[in-house]
Amino acid sequence: MTKSQRHLTDPVPRLEHHSLEQIENIWFGIAAVMSFLLFMSAFASFISGTYPGLNGASGHHLAGVVNGRLDPKLLAATPFAKPGLHQNPDGSLDVFVVTRAFQFEPAVLHVPAGKPLTFYVTSADVLHGYSVDGTNINVTSVPGQVASFTTTFRHAGTYNTVCNEYCGIGHHNMVTRMIVDPPQ
Amino acid sequence: MTTSPVPSPPRRATSVAAPLPRVQQAPAIQDTAYLASLKKVTQYYIVTAFLALFVGVMIGPLQALNYAGINLYDNPIVKALLKSYYQGLSLHGVLNALVFTQFFISGWMLYLPVRDLGARINMKFAWFTYVLMTAGLLMAAVSLLSNRATLLYTFYPPMEGDALFYIGAAIMVGSSLLVVGQVVSTWWNWKRANPGRVTPLVTFMSVATWMMWAVASLGIVTEVVVLLIPWSLGITQGVDPLLSKTLFWWTGHAIVYFWVLPAYISWYAFVPHHAGGRTASEPLTRLVFVLFLLNSTPVGIHHQYADPNISNLWKTIHMFLTFLIAIPSLLTAFSVAASLEDAARARGGRGLVGWVRKLPWGNPVFSAQVLAMISFIPGGAGGIVNASSSFSPVVHNTAWIPGHFHITVATATALTFMGISLWLIPHLTGKRLPSVKIASFGVWSWFFGMMLFALGMHWEGLLGVTRRAQVSATAQDIYHTAQLALPQAITGISGVVLLASAVAYFYVLFGMLLSRRIDDGEAAAPIPYSEAISPAGEQLATASPIVRATEPLLALWVMALLLVLLMYGPVIGKLLSNMQPVPGWRLY
Numbered sequence: 001m002t003k004s005q006r007h008l009t010d011p012v013p014r015l016e017h018h019s020l021e022q023i024e025n026i027w028f029g030i031a032a033v034m035s036f037l038l039f040m041s042a043f044a045s046f047i048s049g050t051y052p053g054l055n056g057a058s059g060h061h062l063a064g065v066v067n068g069r070l071d072p073k074l075l076a077a078t079p080f081a082k083p084g085l086h087q088n089p090d091g092s093l094d095v096f097v098v099t100r101a102f103q104f105e106p107a108v109l110h111v112p113a114g115k116p117l118t119f120y121v122t123s124a125d126v127l128h129g130y131s132v133d134g135t136n137i138n139v140t141s142v143p144g145q146v147a148s149f150t151t152t153f154r155h156a157g158t159y160n161t162v163c164n165e166y167c168g169i170g171h172h173n174m175v176t177r178m179i180v181d182p183p184q
Numbered sequence: 185m186t187t188s189p190v191p192s193p194p195r196r197a198t199s200v201a202a203p204l205p206r207v208q209q210a211p212a213i214q215d216t217a218y219l220a221s222l223k224k225v226t227q228y229y230i231v232t233a234f235l236a237l238f239v240g241v242m243i244g245p246l247q248a249l250n251y252a253g254i255n256l257y258d259n260p261i262v263k264a265l266l267k268s269y270y271q272g273l274s275l276h277g278v279l280n281a282l283v284f285t286q287f288f289i290s291g292w293m294l295y296l297p298v299r300d301l302g303a304r305i306n307m308k309f310a311w312f313t314y315v316l317m318t319a320g321l322l323m324a325a326v327s328l329l330s331n332r333a334t335l336l337y338t339f340y341p342p343m344e345g346d347a348l349f350y351i352g353a354a355i356m357v358g359s360s361l362l363v364v365g366q367v368v369s370t371w372w373n374w375k376r377a378n379p380g381r382v383t384p385l386v387t388f389m390s391v392a393t394w395m396m397w398a399v400a401s402l403g404i405v406t407e408v409v410v411l412l413i414p415w416s417l418g419i420t421q422g423v424d425p426l427l428s429k430t431l432f433w434w435t436g437h438a439i440v441y442f443w444v445l446p447a448y449i450s451w452y453a454f455v456p457h458h459a460g461g462r463t464a465s466e467p468l469t470r471l472v473f474v475l476f477l478l479n480s481t482p483v484g485i486h487h488q489y490a491d492p493n494i495s496n497l498w499k500t501i502h503m504f505l506t507f508l509i510a511i512p513s514l515l516t517a518f519s520v521a522a523s524l525e526d527a528a529r530a531r532g533g534r535g536l537v538g539w540v541r542k543l544p545w546g547n548p549v550f551s552a553q554v555l556a557m558i559s560f561i562p563g564g565a566g567g568i569v570n571a572s573s574s575f576s577p578v579v580h581n582t583a584w585i586p587g588h589f590h591i592t593v594a595t596a597t598a599l600t601f602m603g604i605s606l607w608l609i610p611h612l613t614g615k616r617l618p619s620v621k622i623a624s625f626g627v628w629s630w631f632f633g634m635m636l637f638a639l640g641m642h643w644e645g646l647l648g649v650t651r652r653a654q655v656s657a658t659a660q661d662i663y664h665t666a667q668l669a670l671p672q673a674i675t676g677i678s679g680v681v682l683l684a685s686a687v688a689y690f691y692v693l694f695g696m697l698l699s700r701r702i703d704d705g706e707a708a709a710p711i712p713y714s715e716a717i718s719p720a721g722e723q724l725a726t727a728s729p730i731v732r733a734t735e736p737l738l739a740l741w742v743m744a745l746l747l748v749l750l751m752y753g754p755v756i757g758k759l760l761s762n763m764q765p766v767p768g769w770r771l772y
Contacts, residue, residue, distance in 0.1 A: 012529045015522060017718050020464060024518065031514040038507045038568065042500075045574040052577050053496045068493040069764040101771050121492075126343045126769050127425060129490075129581055133648040138577035140490045142425050143342060144764035147492035160662050164581035164650040166336050168343070168771025169268060172653040175660050 052136045055118070055148040062120065065146055072124055072143040080122060085111055097121045099128035099141040102170030104161060109176075113153045114183035121147045129164035132178055140165055156182040208713040211302025221307045222298060223705075225314055227612045229291025230605065232318060233284045234693055237598070240279030241686045243272045248637060248679025251583060251644060252672045253663065255656035267331040269654035270772055275328055277337030281443075281593055283321055286356070288601050289446045290317065290363050292608075296449065297367055297390040299711060301374045309366060317359035323352025334772040336652060338432060339412075341423040344768030347416035354408045357401060364394045372738075382720050382727055383735060385466050386453050386713075392473040393445040395741040399748055400442060400481045403434025415768065422765030426493060430759060433484035434752055437506075441480040443593050444560075445473070447600035450553060451520050454604075456714035458550040459543055461527025464519040466720035467730040472519075474734045475512040478744050482751030483509060489576040493762070498755050499573060505751065506571040513564055520557060526717065548623040552603025555631040556596045562638070563592035581652070584645025591638045599630055602689055609696050611709040616702060618695035626688035633681035640675030644668060 015023075045051045056068075064070050064078035075081055079096050083105040086094045095117050098105040111117055121130050123143040130147075131138045139147045163174035213219045243266070246256050250269060256262050257269050266272040290313075298305055326348060327333035333345030339353075371383065371391045383391070407428050414420045456463050463469070485502035488494055525539055533539025544550045566588040569575045579585065606623055610616055617623060647667055649655060655663045702708070720731045727735075734740070 012532055012534060014529055015462075015464075015526050015717055020522065020717055023522070024465070024468065027518040028515070031511055031518075034514070035507060035511060038510070038572075039504060042503060042507075042572060042574065046500075051574055053499075053573075054490075054492055056493075056495050067762045069762055071764075072766055101769075126771060127340050129650075131581065131650070136577035138490055138580050140488075140492070142492060144424065144766040145426055145492045160648065162648075162650050162662075164653075166270065166340075166343070166652050168769075169270065170771075171270070172655055172658050173660070175658065175662060 052149070054139065055150065062146070068146050068148075069144055070122065070146060072122070075122070075124060079120070084109065085117075093117050095119045097130060097141070098124055099130060099163065099167075099174075100124040101126060101128075101167050102163070102174040104130075104163075104174070104176045107176055109161070109178045111153065111178065111180055112183060113156045113180045116150055116152050118150045119148060126167050127165045128167050128174070129162070131162050131164045133160040133162070135159060138164070153180045156180045208715075210299040210711050210713075213299075213302060215304075218304065218307065222295065222305070222310070223612045225307070225310050226291040226295040227609070228314055229287050229294070230608065230612070231697065232321075233287035233291070233601075234605065234690075236279040236283040236287065236321075238686075238690055240276050240284065241682075243276040244686075245679040245683045246272060247276065248682065249676055250654055250656045251641065251649070252676025252679065253656050253668075254676060255654070257654065257657070268334065268772065269657070270336065271328075271331050271334045273652060274334050274336050278324070278328060280598075281337060281589075282353075283356075284601075285443050285593070285597065286360055287317070287321075289442065290314075290360055292446055292601075292604070293390045293393060293449070294363055294367060295612075296711075297387040298370060300384050300386040300390075301370065303370045303374060305366060305370055309362070313359050313362040313366070316362070317356055320352045320355030320357070320359060324349050324356060325352070327352070331772065338436070340432070341412060341415070341425050341428050342766050342768045343772075344416060344770055347413065350408050350412045350416050354405065354413065357408075358405060361398060361401060361405075364398045367391060367394050380724050382722055382724055382731055383737075385463075385469060385716075385720065386449065388470055388734075388737070389445070389449045389452065389473050391737055392477045392740075393442065393449070395737060396438065396445070396477045396480050396744065397442045399741070399744050400435050400438030402748075403431045403484070403752075404436070407431035420765070422767050424759065424763045424765050426491060427756070427759045427763065429488065429491065430485070430494070430752075430756060433487040434481065434748070435484070437484040437487060438481040440593065441476050441509075443597045445476060447553075447556065447597050448472070448516055450600060450604055451516070451557065452523075453714060454712045455520065455550065455553050456523040456527060457712040458547065458553070459524055459527035460530055461523045461525075461714070463714045463716040464522040464526070465718040466716045467718065467728050467734075468515060468519055470720065470734040471730050472512040472515050474737075474740055475515075476509075477737075477740055478747060479505060479509050479512075481744065481748045483571075484752075485755065486571045486573070486576075489573045490580050493759075494755060495758075498751075502751065503571060503573050507568070510564070510568060513560075517557075517561075522717075523714075524554065546620075546624060548620060548627045549603050549606045551624065552606070552627040552630075553600050555627065556599040556603070559591045559595035559599070559631065559634060563588060563596060566642070567592065579645055581650060582645035583641045583649045583651050585651050587638045587641030587643075587645060590634055590641070595631065595634045599627065599634075602630070603627065605693065607709045607712065609693070611705040611711065613697070614701040614703045614705040614708070615696050615699045616708075618692060618699065622688050623692045626685050626692060629681055629685035629688065633678050633685050636674055636678035636681060640671045640673075640678060643671035644675065647671070 062079055070078055080098050083096045083098050093115055121139055121141045123141040128141040130141050157180055159178045161176045161178050249256055327346045333349035335343050335345045411423050411428055415423045452469050483502050483506040485499055486506045489499055528539035528542040531542040533542035721727045
């Protein structure tokens with residue numbers, strides 16, 4: 001028999017306790033390295049500022065909002081009474097969005113590109129989602145709570161805006177668009 | 185990493201598949217009436233589970249076609265049965281991912297440890313639990329089927345359903361805690377009667393899983409009993425939706441481990457036998473289950489990255505804890521692959537990967553479970569993406585999410601349970617499979633159908649298609665773009681493949697159940713215990729450090745509870761001190 005022919009009929013070595021232990025230790029090392037890399041990459045997103053966090057206890061300075069909460073029946077006493085873009089006395093820009101089955105208020109939002117915008121989102125009735133295609137804007141709109149985040153649109157354009165949290169029979173038609181105007 | 189004081193008996197290297205000696209059988213139970221009753225209650229749990237799965241699965245293709253842009257909900261036959269896409273989706277989610285899973289697991293993880301220990305349990309209590317669980321199911325089913333609780337699987341308030349739904353769901357889920365009590369006390373009685381003995385592996389895995397579930401279920405039970413039932417009965421006037429959601433996801437993430445660990449029991453203890461190999465390491469298996477017991481629950485906030493008024497600090501802590509949960513699954517991937525390689529080499533398998541061909545792929549009990557494992561690889565990887573707060577806004581509530589969980593719970597768990605049923609039903613009932621070929625077709629087509637579904641849906645999600653929506657019926661055309669044409673087609677085809685698969689599997693299942701009983705099942709389809717390369721041994725005194733450290737499950741159970749209270753206490757405390765109840769709505 002040639003060497004290779006003999007190889008085909010040699011008995012196959014089975015795993016046993018000691019060979020298994022060696023391989024286990026190698027695998028455990030691989031798993032530990034993978035976990036470490038996961039931790040580090042998440043960490044890196046905090047440092048690089050690409051972590052898309054919501055602002056905490058949102059809306060402290062808004063009328064009628066306490067600790068990020070408000071009464072959904074009393075939106076008229078809050079800035080949510082006039083949804084859309086607001087300019088503050090110091091020049092900063094706020095955007096107020098109200099979700100209501102089955103529409104967004106304002107129906108079509110206009111915002112400028114290139115400027116920081118602080119969004120405040122709440123719901124008048126049930127849970128909705130506020131998700132803007134092509135961006136990392138994706139928040140839950142909760143009745144009684146204010147969700148807030150700050151973002152700057154780099155590119156002008158039209159962005160589809162959909163509700164992505166089940167809100168009833170008209171959920172799939174709760175779609176609108178946002179228009180980001182070029183910077184002046 | 186494993187040590188074993190009892191070396192494995194030296195194996196003669198062999199290139200011929202020698203039949204493995206039957207190393208272990210369940211202790212004999214002499215009382216035939218008792219054994220028959222135990223098998224019967226288990227059978228009732230399993231069959232109820234598959235009846236629920238049958239109804240749930242039949243609704244699936246309608247939804248897959250919806251995501252292919254095809255709307256069947258105006259068809260008169262469909263309209264007679266389902267008032268809306270959303271009612272269908274609620275039924276699909278609840279029946280498949282709550283009822284099927286819980287009932288199967290309650291039968292599986294009651295029967296296995298009781299047989300493993302040769303124990304005598306109170307059958308009146310066991311039957312009472314089954315009847316109560318089913319009563320809860322029927323109550324909730326009335327509301328679901330009459331479109332009075334179209335709340336989807338997550339039933340987030342303030343969308344409101346009938347009180348009957350919440351009460352039925354509470355009774356159904358709460359009954360599982362009775363099974364916890366019965367199994368844990370059975371184990372504890374055995375411990376007291378056998379001091380110094382190592383808990384047998386199958387019992388250990390079952391007890392650890394039930395303990396994890398007890399800690400995990402506290403969230404949803406509190407939410408339903410304290411918040412939702414009084415609200416739906418009109419006793420309280422409103423519900424804080426954020427508090428409710430937080431309690432839901434306390435359970436909502438851990439429940440996926442409640443679904444996967446019973447499958448792991450089979451992958452560790454029985455699949456090696458089906459393959460013709462050995463369990464890799466009993467001490468490592470115990471370590472895996474203890475890691476799941478401790479770490480499954482204090483991670484739920486990674487489902488709430490998009491929610492307001494929960495601090496980024498706590499979201500981040502839960503994220504890191506979630507990453508740690510990858511470790512026991514990676515250890516499982518290793519162990520299970522090792523036992524498969526062991527089996528293949530026993531049959532003469534050679535080469536780095538060539539040995540795979542020597543595995544019994546024609547045996548559907550084997551192939552279902554190994555295909556389920558393969559599915560879990562992209563499923564688990566996608567889970568890591570979902571748990572990452574930086575990626576979350578890209579995928580949250582898009583079609584990516586159902587893509588993910590159809591290759592985890594709907595394949596890794598469901599396909600494993602389907603494979604198990606092919607020996608378990610013959611074991612319990614003494615009946616026979618009508619056709620191995622059709623069962624095999626059902627198994628393989630399920631796997632491929634789910635892979636296609638996952639491909640289509642992950643892709644659609646990345647293109648911005650939202651989940652849980654009747655996208656085929658939108659008045660607008662945002663879901664009719666050229667980019668979406670291919671993933672939509674793939675999703676549609678997957679729905680057809682899965683329908684064919686379901687027909688094949690349920691043909692085999694009902695064929696088995698409606699056939700004649702041949703014998704008592706003990707000899708023809710025994711519980712398929714496997715030998716271990718590194719066993720744990722029987723005496724604690726001489727067992728390895730890992731075995732000794734993992735044995736005190738009661739203490740570890742307390743630790744698991746403390747860990748959850750630590751990770752959820754501050755968050756829930758803050759929510760309680762800022763409660764904002766809002767009124768309910770019925771918008772369906």
